[in-house]
Amino acid sequence: MKIEREQDVVPFRNRVKEYATKINMGLLNQTKLITAASELVRNMLKYANGGIVHIEVISQGRENGIRLIFRDQGPGIKDIQLAMKDGYTTGKSLGLGLPGTKRLVNEFDIKSSAEEGTTVSIIKWKNG
Amino acid sequence: MDRIPILRMGDFLLVTIQIDLYDKLATNLESDLVQMVNKTGARGVLIDISGLSIVDSFMGRILGNIGSMSKIMDAETVVVGIQPAVAITLIELGLELKGVHTALNVEKGMELLKEKIGSPSDESPQDEDSSE
Amino acid sequence: MATSVSKLLKSKKSEILQNWMTNQLKDASLREDLMSNDELREQSTELLDVLLNNINDTNLGEPESQDFEPVSEILAGISISRARQGFSPRETGIYIFSLKEALLIALKNELAKEPETLVNATFQVNKLMDSFGITTFETFIKGREEVILRQTDEIAEISTPVIRVWDGILALPIIGTLDSSRTQVVMENLLIQIVETGSSIAILDISGVPAVDSLVAQHLIKTVSATRLMGAECIISGIRPEIAQTVVHLGIDLSNIITKASLASALKTAFSMLKLEVKSSAQKPKTY
Incomplete structure (x- = not known):
């Protein structure tokens, strides 16, 4: 799914919700996942003018979950460790986006370089 | 561009958010509300977000902003109807909505507002059991 | 062949x-x-x-x-x-x-x-x-x-009962260790009950929690913050002396939270917050 404008955010959230409902994810975990997704999409729009999100249902043993991969061609993040710290921001936000998002999901993986932009991959398990 | 309606009730402004907001709508609401507080000299702002299934840091910031801006203009802000899942998510995210008061529902929010601004109450003194 | x-x-x-x-x-x-x-x-x-x-x-x-x-x-x-x-x-x-x-x-x-x-x-x-x-x-x-x-x-379901002790007051006795998944269940149950009953005070009794380390304390603080975010107040009761000791030794800051030693004193606090009074009926003749 392509994200180019801020109007894409709400439909995107609805898509994530559809997937989450499909695997019977509980309301609380759904909310956490969608909030996390929303944060990442906003980052993408703000720092990279959009990008592509890949949504999929994954399963490991008996556990189902949802993986979201956010890929953008933006300037990249210089110091990931710094960006993952609470309260750090280059923009004028609260600086909770990345670290907060990490707390909301089960698995969080971020790769970034100036040449290839940033890729963030998150997983939320159904009962996670 | 459509807007979120702002209702006026005496000294208070009442906003009910029923749908998930586009960013633009949210920023519009922020500026509209501040304008309205100025124009009407309202003493309290009550925002009902029971219809919001998601509050991310952006929306949280808007709510915080409204709270702080109103505060400077001498109006208290109460956010009511936060869904349990939303509250937990906000805490995990690290957002505590500083600067705004919270209440369970519109009714309690109104009580809280009246208490906060110590208004010359237009109602008979409250029952002892305010939880009813 | x-x-x-x-x-x-x-x-x-x-x-x-x-x-x-x-x-x-x-x-x-x-x-x-x-x-x-x-x-x-x-x-x-x-x-x-x-x-x-x-x-x-x-x-x-x-x-x-x-x-x-x-x-x-x-x-x-x-x-x-x-x-x-x-x-x-x-x-x-x-x-x-x-x-x-x-x-x-x-x-x-x-x-x-x-x-x-x-x-x-x-x-x-x-x-x-x-x-x-x-x-x-x-x-x-x-x-x-x-x-x-x-x-x-x-077990997760039965181990987190939410009790309505009074109109507007919920009590939640926690028994056993609080890990993050359990906290989540506790929090969710509590918040949903708060909305359903329209309660404004929740008492979290931790007499049944064997130990409070910094992680458990963090979970408790989260629960209290979430309750406040909903517009209700949260009191933590059942703090045993050992727990008070470890909390202080670990340098955990619980000063933002109302804590009480026993459920009884938490209930008393809750009553006074709701401006309620409990009177002994034996002293009925006393008037004021």
Whole structure:
């Protein structure tokens, strides 16, 4: 799914919700996942003018979950460790986006370089 | 561009958010509300977000902003109807909505507002059991 | 040309079944309390039927062959149901391995004159039945795991009751260790109840929590913050002296939270917050 404008955010959230409902994810975990997704999409729009999100249902043993991969061609993040710290921001936000998002999901993986932009991959398990 | 309606009730402004907001709508609401507080000299702002299934840091910031801006203009802000899942998510995210008061529902929010601004109450003194 | 092993097995079906049943029945661990002999015979017949129907000379030595899928399915069904009924792994194992024995005996009797075929066939049957044995165990364990999972859910559910002690006051006794998944359940239950009952005060009693380390404290603080975000107040009660000591030693800051030593004093605080008073009826004459 392509994200180019801020109007894409709400439909995107609805898509994530559809997937989450499909695997019977509980309301609380759904909310956490969608909030996390929303944060990442906003980052993408703000720092990279959009990008592509890949949504999929994954399963490991008996556990189902949802993986979201956010890929953008933006300037990249210089110091990931710094960006993952609470309260750090280059923009004028609260600086909770990345670290907060990490707390909301089960698995969080971020790769970034100036040449290839940033890729963030998150997983939320159904009962996670 | 459509807007979120702002209702006026005496000294208070009442906003009910029923749908998930586009960013633009949210920023519009922020500026509209501040304008309205100025124009009407309202003493309290009550925002009902029971219809919001998601509050991310952006929306949280808007709510915080409204709270702080109103505060400077001498109006208290109460956010009511936060869904349990939303509250937990906000805490995990690290957002505590500083600067705004919270209440369970519109009714309690109104009580809280009246208490906060110590208004010359237009109602008979409250029952002892305010939880009813 | 050597004798077709699969044909031979098919022709000896009733004999194999008889042998298998005898093997099973003579075993000391037979669980007649869990399954009647008739049922056992029925189950065994069905499995043997499907096995022999799907077997042929080419797939005999290939347990991975697609042809055995129906067999694996039946086996899976049997072992899952056995796991639920409370059979032990040994009993379930004997079930499948005694079939192997019966098959091998049939082979031995029939192929006595063709030693080479006998050896080959024995190898193949061995391999095949071992693989079925593994399937059986895998599904048996899976069945058990499901039981455990269900019980975990049930425990999580019953261990977090939310009690309405007064109009507008909820109490939540927490018993056992608070880990993050449990905190989540507790928090969610509490918040949902707050909304449903329109309560403005929640008392979290931790007398039943064995130890409070910094992680548990963090969970408690989160719960309190979430409750406040909803517009209700949260009191933590049941702080035992040991807990007070560890909390201070660990340098955990609970100063933003209303804490009380006992549930009684928490309730008292809650009453005063709601501007309620409890009076002794014996002192009725006293007026003011």
